[in-house]
Amino acid sequence: MNARPSSKILAAPALYEQVAERLRTRIFAHELPQGGWIDEQALAVEYGISRTPLREALKVLASEGLVVLKPRRGCYVTELSEQDIDEVFPVMALLEGRVAEEAARRATSADFARLTTIHAELEKHAAANNADRFFEANQRFHAALQEIAGNRYLAQLIDDARKVIKLTRRDSLRLEGRLKQSLAEHRTILEALRLKDPALAGQRMHEHLLSGRAALAKLATAG
């Protein structure tokens, strides 16, 4: 069957890419549980496709670190150990810090206006205590910074790292008080950007990320 043919609006992505995206969504939703076996046949039947594009999609996900391919054994959703998280977050903090630094150097007044708009949404959703929308706006804020920083390779690495982190079932924004804390940190970052102080922006962003990891750690003990 395979979606309606009318979906071919300007260069349809390859089937394996569509499949990869669907699988990512399911993995992030933890619908496919960590460490769980991925049944190629079942998925192929479910998607109404053959195993070929599915297997190609899995190769892609494997190089993204979302699944592990055990030769002759099959494919499993990656399990993140506490150590893994402790390795990824500092790198993420480093990269995001760099983005903030560069963004502070390059941001035009138009860029700053855009960031301010997004930040206003963060304030709104935090006030409403809406973690989902806050999360979404947060993503857009970081994405905007990446664009302003203007280093696509750096942005790519951050996106990849974010995918890995999303493997965790825990969501620090759900932690009591974390949402407000995150907002406060964002305020200081925006302030540093406004001051056009690259070092300060980088430093605060760096701390912001590490603060996120600490929140995650609290969740681990709390259950």
Next chain:
Amino acid sequence: MNARPSSKILAAPALYEQVAERLRTRIFAHELPQGGWIDEQALAVEYGISRTPLREALKVLASEGLVVLKPRRGCYVTELSEQDIDEVFPVMALLEGRVAEEAARRATSADFARLTTIHAELEKHAAANNADRFFEANQRFHAALQEIAGNRYLAQLIDDARKVIKLTRRDSLRLEGRLKQSLAEHRTILEALRLKDPALAGQRMHEHLLSGRAALAKLATAG
């Protein structure tokens, strides 16, 4: 044909992985030229395999950034623009700097002895003006640092970045005087490690990488 079956010494890598590795080698050797089209059929015939594992290998290389997949058009070796290089190197410098920093914190005396040994080889090959061996020893030095730093994710990113950089046909070590300069920089890095000064080691490594990029830039103008 497919290598001798006797090569199954303890968990043979999947065929697509072997193919990916062979392709990487050919790409780095510029045997497959930048921007060049990759003929799936011809390669499959040459390797004596079907197109299936070959295509899977290409998916992996694509997510490594070594090739680009144009839907319905085929696969092409990635072309690095000057801008791409200017985006990758600063990130590389950032990551390698971090590795050096962490390594300075964690290195035991045994680790330091190992680094000293490798550095001695660098000195030797630099004296002999042997760029190939210098390059190889240089790789081992950086690999050793990564291991000492103990962050596998960080190491992974560096390895990936290094692959991208290797796409360039230019080799800065061939530049007159660069080999000696690189050696001198290595000396200062080792010195910082010996002093167990993380900040200094990180800073010097960072500069070392940027210095490498500058050398590459000179090569660009020199031809």
Next chain:
DNA sequence: AGCCATGATACTGCATCCATAATTATGAAT
């Protein structure tokens, strides 16, 4: 003479099929 249309060619992308290896189930022996 140059340009556009039409047809031939060739390659990509997906499906299907097959061989091999791993896992599980069954049964026998200790």
Next chain:
DNA sequence: ATTCATAATTATGGATGCAGTATCATGGCT
């Protein structure tokens, strides 16, 4: 009853086949 050996089942990995589309060449038209 437990354990080990053996057979059946199932899934992975690779090969082959086929449909759809992009590219290239040839020929007609302006």
